[in-house]
Amino acid sequence: MKNKDSKRSLARQIYDNSPIIEALVEVYFSQTKNDFSVWADFSSRVKNSYPDVEELLVTKAELQVSPTGEGKQKISPEKLYRFYNKDKTQLIQANKDFVTFNQLKPYLGYEKFKTEVKEVLRNYIDATSPKSINRIGMRYINQIPIQGINVELGSYLRFTPQIPDEVTDSVNDVLIQIQFIPRNSNHQVTTSLRSGISSIEGQVVFLLDIYDILQINNEIDMELILSSIDEAHENTERVFEGFITD
Secondary structure (H helix, E strand, O other), X not given: OEEOOOOOOHHHOEEOXXXXXXXXXXXXXXXXXXXXXHHHHHHHHHOOOOOEEEEEEEEEEEEEEOOOOOEEEEEEEEEEXXXXXXXXXXXXXXXXXXXXXXXXXOOOOHXXXXXXHHHHHHHHHHHHOOOXXXXXXXXXXXXXXXXXXXXXXXXXXXXXXXXXXXXXXXXXXXXXXXXXXXXXXXXEEEEEEEOOOOOOOOEEEEEEEEEEEEEEEEEOOHHHHHHHHHXXXXXXXXXXXXXXXX
16 A cells, blocks of 8 residues: 655655565676776675675677777676675675666665665775766566456556457466656666566466666766666656556
């Protein structure tokens, strides 16, 4: 149930049972430092809150263009560092030019989430000394259980497929994705709705995935990053509020 207060903005609406199963902010930089001492420094900065460290090898694809204009894809392994808090509900992922903060359940509200994001970004910037910001992303994954087996999706969500009656009487599974530019914003939002998730008996479970991206090319400016994250949060809140019925 939603507790609404007319004096509150969308960003401050509160839910008794939050549907958010994961929230994340990711930032892509350019020309960060990348050697053992950098990651030792970053690890020492976050170890009190994120003591469990995991080191992975991931594949990185890079397009290289020769002076003649010929393109060649270079694929190489790259280290990805993961830093977990003690109960595995929070996660930092970082490597060259990239850092993300993931919050799993329980999600305790945007202000607390933003405080954690700000601290992670500050430590990453101080340790890796990036030259510029390239992209900022925010993503909310919501799990929405609906009581019943055969449900009328339009009664719960405004983001539904429109299928002519002469085609079928019922839909078994749903997978929809749209991309759009929010009103009065230069961000891009990708919204996905997916069914068929393992569910509790007697319920149908949907995932509503809202992903806001800002492509940017700017020198390092923490205030700009945080204000862009605020705008991304407002966009994702507005999409969620607009796509569900009361």
